[in-house]
Amino acid sequence: AQKVTQAQTEISVVEKEDVTLDCVYETRDTTYYLFWYKQPPSGELVFLIRRNSFDEQNEISGRYSWNFQKSTSSFNFTITASQVVDSAVYFCALSEPHFGYSSASKIIFGSGTRLSIRP
């Protein structure tokens, strides 16, 4: 069965600190996708990144970076020089690839990490 674990329920840091959000996943599929979503107080889910299971190259986008390690089934997310606007709940998620009509490719979400950035 597929499962995503975000062990950190809440994190609070002071602005400008770096912070890493942990994500560990379980799947029997050899092909899958991993995601990170941000949910600010407004409630709407904001897509941050999607990573194919065959692509273990780490990715950096501005202050955001992602470390995908298949060996440990982890897909961690680091925010460098955090800002108050980064305060949100962050969800790590996993889905199977879309193989056809009956393949839902539903996204399995972790329980989220609430990140608070203090000024």
Add this chain to the structure above:
Amino acid sequence: GAGVSQSPSNKVTEKGKDVELRCDPISGHTALYWYRQSLGQGLEFLIYFQGNSAPDKSGLPSDRFSAERTGGSVSTLTIQRTQQEDSAVYLCASRSGLNNEQFFGPGTRLTVL
């Protein structure tokens, strides 16, 4: 707008009443999903539509929950005889047939008194 829209944004109902939640996916997206987010929890999958058919209904929590999709576009999630534990934010997402990225709507916050 070009995104997924949902209505109403908020719904307060009394226990035992039926409610209907609506989702308008991105135009041309063939796949549509319903998820539920209970307070302080992650999202849980409810149902998946491909066109007007629902090949995967495995997440519907009880037979009080049903959904339909017409014209390959708008979807309605119906909850009959609502219970307090149904209180949650109900999120809809749509996906094109080409890749795995799902685009989420703003959600409907349902409160059952």
